[in-house]
Amino acid sequence: MARDERGSATIWLVTAAFAMSMLVGLAVDLGGQVHAQQRAHDLAAQAARAGAEEVLAAPAVEGRYARIDSAAAVRAARTYLARSGVTGTVRVRGSRINVRATDTYHPRFLGIVGINRVQVLGSAEAELVRTLGGETR
Template sequence: MRRNERGSVTLWAVIITTAVLMIVGLVVDGGSQLRATQRADQVAREAARAAGQAISGDPILGRPGLVDVSRGRQAAAAYLSAAGVAGDVHVEGTTITVDTRVSWSPVILSAIGVGSVTVTGSAQAETKQVYQGAPR
């Protein structure tokens, strides 16, 4: 081996190892962020469903079910709280919208300075009628 080639293998090993670690970091942390986004969406869907099911009346006996907006908001907020997820509930007409926020922190990419990120989810539930007053 010639003297001017000393250490060239070490340099290549460092470059290749760094590249492989970055790729592994992207795969692992990218998958983790995707799961956090899916969780935000799933919790939003379930909270919207809970709000939509907060009905008064008796639809099983043929009477129309009317969504009680305040009970719907409370049901969605209770679901969000139980899931440990921050979110907002909006009722506009017959549409219930739930927006969620989940904090995600990378494991591997944090070594190169990638910090926490807030991922969001959103879902809507559509109801037939809206009851704005106090429950019957």
Template sequence: MMTTLRQRLADTERGSVSVWLATAAVVMIILVGVVVDLAGQVHAQQHTRNVANQAARAAGQQINAPVAIRGQGVQANAPAAVAAAQTYLNASDVTGTASIVNGNTIRVTTSSTYNTKFLSIIGLGSMRVTGQAEARIARVVGGVSQ
């Protein structure tokens, strides 16, 4: 009597571990996919911000030389600064714009798209990433901005 009860219980539970293991495996694959894609998005975001920083730096080197040489202050050469930033952006793999703010601050905004590797399975094929940077042209004498 005892063996038949044991056999019946064993027969009803057959395969329950397999179902649990298959479900756990699918969940783990999804979690790994989410981690991979979110890490990829963070990397793309950092790259987009870095390109914005470097484009602003390139633009910040374009000053109005005659005014600066005469000691009348430092101003951005607006057309040259925007062109330098746009040239840097065109050479990179991101899109963006550059503009002059208050005569001596260059603002660069960039954007790009990260194409997902795993999340496209659930319909999220791409993620938009953006970056922004500013470079301010300043005259510094003895460590003090003037």
């Protein structure tokens, strides 16, 4: 008596194709999340640089010292983040400005299992450095 095995390969093929599709989807979404995180870090670094450029003018022009104008630096960094479409926090301490950017990645494939948003963070710090004649002060 011969057994009819028609269709058994089809079940295996469908299962394997589904598993491969899920693996490709995970790879795509993981790559997208890493890219979004790198973008958040880059935006935080650019916002920190924008803030660190806000220097108290009078003492710097007179050659006495260079210090970050805290209020202007926070405004400049927040403006940069807002124009880039992300949110974040800005903190100034002495000659350093710390920026933390928060962005959202929207997965392409993970939505199938209910993951529609992934929050990514990036942070950076900039320091105001003054040099005279090759000497850092």
